[in-house]
Amino acid sequence: MQNSMETNTHYIEKVYERLLEAITRGELKPGERVRQAVLAERLGVSRQPISHALQLLRHQGLLRDAGKQGVEVTPVNDEYIFHLYQARVSLEPLAASLSAERIKNRQAPEARVEAMRTALEIGHENLSSGAPVYLMVKADSRFHMSIYQLSGNSAVSAMMAGQWPHLMRSMLMVLDHPAVPTRAWEEHATIARHILNGSAAAAAEAATQHVERARLELIDRLKNTSRS
Missing domain, CATH: 1.20.120.530 (GntR ligand-binding domain-like)
Known part of the structure; x- marks a missing residue:
């Protein structure tokens, strides 16, 4: 059973901050595909907070849709x-x-x-x-x-x-x-x-x-x- 903390806003923000840091420091490079399953395993969380965090980053323009492959890091414009x-x-x-x-x-x-x-x-x-x-x-x-x-x-x-x-x-x-x-x-x-x-x-x-x-x-x- 997943930790109930994963569903609250605070935990989603923590995942968001970790992904934001990975993008801004270049760990996740422009054009790189971002897959929920891989991130969930890497961060040790379920897909739910990952999904919410990705939506926030997409809204911010740091991620963009990549068709069936999910999302990718937006190149620097x-x-x-x-x-x-x-x-x-x-x-x-x-x-x-x-x-x-x-x-x-x-x-x-x-x-x-x-x-x-x-x-x-x-x-x-x-x-x-x-x-x-x-x-x-x-x-x-x-x-x-x-x-x-x-x-x-x-x-x-x-x-x-x-x-x-x-x-x-x-x-x-x-x-x-x-x-x-x-x-x-x-x-x-x-x-x-x-x-x-x-x-x-x-x-x-x-x-x-x-x-x-x-x-x-x-x-x-x-x-x-x-x-x-």
Whole structure:
């Protein structure tokens, strides 16, 4: 008899998170078939939570139908990633500016401020220890999400939360270059410093430059990939 925990929402979310991580870190590669029976055996669960998790991932655009073979991992869509970066050029400066304003006006919850500091520290620790690229990407996501939450704008947090799995897949192609992680975390530190100083305009400008630089590096990497 299967464990009754497999049918509750919490357990389904755990399976979903494991599969999401496998996709974003490249364990499940673009175009790879995803079979419920294989996953159920690998994760030691019944097919029910697997089925629910696959539906969530398909709705998120990370999986797509593959006919009688079930589903497969959706390839990275270059055009969609470009569109996400266009959106980030507007949303990231807004979040940074709002965060700085909240700190300046003493409206920022200390827990949110500490979450940003912690995210920054984790990134620098990963950088110093030579952590795997996926951990660097995960830390990058955590840092930016901490700013969305610090901003107090729930719409920005909601819009971007669902997009970071797509961004993380694309960032794996960029952050494997030796110089990129160091520069990225220097820029993160600059953004955080301006936010903590309550300098809204400076925080927004630093965020704009950071996202624009990341966008150009991604375009360059995708072009090189298509040529090879």
